[in-house]
Structures are given as structure tokens and as C-alpha cells.
Amino acid sequence: MERDFIKELGYKALDNRLKRISDRMSHDTRKFFKEIEIDIEPSWHLVFKLLQENDVITMVEIAEQLGYTHPSMVVMLKKMTAKGYLVSEKDTIDKRKQNIKLAQKSIDLLPELEQIWHSCENAIYKMLDKDLSIIKHLDEIEESLRAIPFNERFNSEYQKVKH
Amino acid sequence: MERDFIKELGYKALDNRLKRISDRMSHDTRKFFKEIEIDIEPSWHLVFKLLQENDVITMVEIAEQLGYTHPSMVVMLKKMTAKGYLVSEKDTIDKRKQNIKLAQKSIDLLPELEQIWHSCENAIYKMLDKDLSIIKHLDEIEESLRAIPFNERFNSEYQKVKH
DNA sequence: AAAATATAATTAGTTGACTACATAGTTAAC
DNA sequence: GTTAACTATGTAGTCAACTAATTATATTTT
Numbered sequence A, B: 001m002e003r004d005f006i007k008e009l010g011y012k013a014l015d016n017r018l019k020r021i022s023d024r025m026s027h028d029t030r031k032f033f034k035e036i037e038i039d040i041e042p043s044w045h046l047v048f049k050l051l052q053e054n055d056v057i058t059m060v061e062i063a064e065q066l067g068y069t070h071p072s073m074v075v076m077l078k079k080m081t082a083k084g085y086l087v088s089e090k091d092t093i094d095k096r097k098q099n100i101k102l103a104q105k106s107i108d109l110l111p112e113l114e115q116i117w118h119s120c121e122n123a124i125y126k127m128l129d130k131d132l133s134i135i136k137h138l139d140e141i142e143e144s145l146r147a148i149p150f151n152e153r154f155n156s157e158y159q160k161v162k163h
Numbered sequence C: 001a002a003a004a005t006a007t008a009a010t011t012a013g014t015t016g017a018c019t020a021c022a023t024a025g026t027t028a029a030c
Numbered sequence D: 001g002t003t004a005a006c007t008a009t010g011t012a013g014t015c016a017a018c019t020a021a022t023t024a025t026a027t028t029t030t
Helices: A005-037 A040-052 A061-067 A070-082 A104-127 A133-147 A150-161 B005-035 B040-051 B057-065 B070-082 B104-127 B135-145 B150-161
Strands: A085-091 A098-102 B088-089 B098-102
Touching: A005 A040, A005 B005, A005 B057, A005 B104, A005 B135, A040 A061, A040 A070, A040 A104, A040 A133, A040 B005, A061 A070, A061 A098, A070 A150, A070 B070, A098 A104, A098 B005, A098 B104, A104 B005, A104 B135, A104 B150, A133 B005, A133 B104, A133 B135, A150 B005, A150 B104, B005 B040, B040 B057, B040 B070, B040 B098, B057 B070, B057 B098, B057 B135, B070 B088, B088 B150
Parallel strands: none
Antiparallel strands: A085 A098, B088 B098
């Protein structure tokens, strides 16, 4: 077993640690999707879920509710549309808006997708050993970052030590 | 305050949650580096730290100790070399190996970098409200993922429900 | 009514990870 | 001493996020 420098650093490499875990999970998920030959990206999960709840929704609304920038969403939604999972049409009242909804292809696939997501959620639940207390920690971190962005925190520490 | 769908989903969107936090932190860090006009990528942090401890080291060793694939490291180390922070030369005994070490430019910069990293670590420590228990959770998650990869976990849950 | 501002979507370019494959050199097996 | 297997590195292509700047349309102000 070789050395794990990031683990050794503990909280000091928090950022790297979080990224490493989330990358590991999404790459593994992509691998699984390939195995079961479903033509869907893992990252589309939440878009499908959101559109299941909201018949019609605009790009900006999706971005806001998922906490991403809209340029990120544009790219993702364009891919999903290209693959035939979404349809979008211009709003007749406000012509800047694109109203997005699930295409029939998605609606047909939903029962299958539900099973997949449910399996994913169960896998996470068991991986966490049914201990959900980490979520509270994550809530707190995001709360802190919302209150004072990390670059500000970083900078005020830096101002103390730099000469 | 708009809705936060990912937060609502709790453990079910663990992956997205971890990614969102780590992305937020690294983008904020990059922003800070721009502000103080230092020509360094946040992701180089651990490479510098590792090379501070190990005078000379090969690409594969860096990749292993940081827990990344070597293609990822090749790209990063090439950039760092191009910017003059690293020097590498072929091992005389084993000509496949590239021996990598800090260039003078990096050595001169180290005191400054030390201050920056120290500030970063302090910022994280305070952001966590001095409660480091989240790290234990992360250790456990990585331990679980190492024992059984996520795609396997996902798959065994899926086999139970699919018809 | 015209000008200024705001909003929705888009495009382009950057970063940082990955997998899969290719190449070069080393070591082991026969 | 060849051949086979392994190891170190490199290349190509994919993916998901970002920021910054652009375009088109709406809204507000003067």
C-alpha cells in the first residue's frame, strides 16, 4: 500500500479530498452506465429529477435551483436536447426565454431511470453506513462559504502573515 | 433566497454536493491567486509540497502519492515545467524515468508559497469552525470506495430492483 | 419615445480530472 | 539471446465545471 499524501494532510487538503471523492464517484457511475448500456451522462440525473417535478422550466431556473452557472447548464441542456431527451421552445410572451421540458423519449425511459436513481441512492446510503451526519457538515461548510467566500477568508489570513 | 435542489436531496446527491463545494473552493482560490498576482495554479500546491519533501522524484511516484492517474500528472507537470517551476531530466540508469525537481525559480518562491499555503490552511480550519470531524467521515468514505468501488455497489443495488 | 439597465441565452476559452491507447525501455523466462 | 511481460511516460479524446464577453429581448427611467 503506497503513501497517500492527500490523506496525510487531513483538513489542509480538504479541497483536493472532496474533489477526489466526487471524481471517483462520478467516474464509477459513468462506468456503470456504460456497463448497463444506457446512453445517459451521470450529471443529467438532477436535470431529469427537476423536470419531473416541473413540467416546464427555463434554463436560468434550472441553473439557479441546481446552484450552477447558466453557461454550464446551456452546454449540458444542449447535449440532452441533441440526444432527444429534452425539447425546448421559445416562450411566446418573453422571447428571451427557452421553455424546456422532457421529450417523449425521456418520459418513456422514466421508470427505468427511477430504478437507476433509487439504486444509486441506496448505494450511497449503505456506503455511508447509514450515518448521514456528514451531510450536516456539508451544509455547514456551504453555509460558511455563502456567508464569506473562500477567497476572502484566504485573503484575510494572508494579510496577517505577509510582510 | 431561491431553492437549493441539491441541498434538499441530502445524501441522495452526495456526489454533486462534494463536487459543488470543491469546485467553489478551487475557483475562489484561483480568484485569490489572480488578486495577489501570483502566476501559479491552485492545483500545483501538492506537487510543490511533495517536491519540498523529496528532492527528486519521478512522475509515477508523484501520481501515486497524490492518488491521481499519471496522464493527469503528465499534463500538470508539463505546464509547471513550461512555466519554469520544475526541471526534469532523464534518469541515467533507467532511461524511461524522468527525474523531476524544483527549479531555482520555485526555490526562490518557496517562502512566499509557504505563507500562502499556511493562510489557506488557516482559512479552512476556521471555515470548519475548528471541528475536524468531517475528515474522519471522508476517510471512511474513501475506505469504503477502496474496498468496493461505487459502480459495484451501484450495480448490486440495481440487480435487486430491475426486472 | 429614447436611453440606460437588466435579464436570458449563447459562445469561446480555461482548468483539471478521466479512460484508452501508443511508445520506449527494462526485466524475466525460456 | 530472443521473446514476453512489465513499467514509465506520453498522446488523444471525453467530460464537467468555470469566467468573461456577446447578442437579443424586456423593463425602467428620464
